[in-house]
Amino acid sequence: MSGTTRHKSLSVRVKSSGTATDVQMTAIAQYTLAEIPAEKLYVRTFALAHNGIDRDNECFDEALLADFARTLPGKGLFIKHPTGWDGDSGPGKGRWFGAKLERMSLDEARALLREPGLKFPPGVETGVVLMADAYLVRTTGNADLLDEIDAGVVGDVSIGFTYKDSERVVDVNGIELNIWRLTSPGEASEGSLVWLGAQPGARAIKHANRTEDRTMPTEEQYQAEKSARTTAETKATALQAELDQAKPSHDIVLGLRKALGDNAALIDKPDDLAASVKAAAVYRDELIDTIVKQERQLGLCDDDDESVAAAKAIYAGDPLTRLQGRAKRLEAQATKGGRMPPSGAHRGQEPAPTGEFAENPAFG
Known part of the structure; x- marks a missing residue:
């Protein structure tokens, strides 16, 4: 099913007002064509996806979630999936401007998502949740929608995405389970407000509790970090080669130090x-x-x-x-x-x- 567009939904319970912070305004400015005052924007943070087992007996690979976090910013926030059976090709009602993976214990993930019965694949010991920031422009036409979001009435979100492949999950004994893991590489194509979807539970986080370091870097920053990682890995490989080459001499010194005993200080x-x-x-x-x-x-x-x-x-x-x-x-x-x-x-x-x-x- 490589390249196939899919949707996975989470139920979100919203609390707190949606006023944008200065940090969020800086991130949003990348996508606006005019200077928009903060009071004209409505901002929310959503738990958009996670690595737990969903209602389709599927789960996201962590690498695929990382692809979503990298590719979601700049994509549209829709009222319903544009590629869904009842979707349309109209413009989005908002835009996603930041995303990052949050790692936590499994119990912390269940508490955040308000799903105490949420199960994770065998061998998974850390909950990984895709936290995403979106903004909408306050208009006369969407005032009721924003009030409904604040009231928790409109509470489900769903991610549209593509992925490379799926594989059967196996237990600790190597037995295949009726669970499929969706794998990387993939891309987040959009995120929508929908009715109950596949992924159980989510909870909106107060934007005031969000910190700047949780904002997903731009593509340029991502490429710079990727280049830095490559350079660091190359340097580490070279250092390891130097260590391997120096090992015989190192062993000689250790043998000499042992042979000298109390006089080992003479080596220095x-x-x-x-x-x-x-x-x-x-x-x-x-x-x-x-x-x-x-x-x-x-x-x-x-x-x-x-x-x-x-x-x-x-x-x-x-x-x-x-x-x-x-x-x-x-x-x-x-x-x-x-x-x-x-x-x-x-x-x-x-x-x-x-x-x-x-x-x-x-x-x-």
């Missing part, structure tokens, strides 16, 4: 960190020199340059804690006067225990 002081690394390298080289020197004294290493270089190469890849332990043990052995290692001992390995230590498992 690169000069101090570099100095510490250099000092550690010097200490490591000195420790290896000490080990090889002790091995030479104990007869574990020959004194020629080739043997010394080979001995240092053996220890080049050992952890620092292992080197420190080796140096300590060699120093203790040298302090006792030193013993030549038994046949078969080699560099980097403790001499096999002898005598009373030979049977001790700790030295096995």
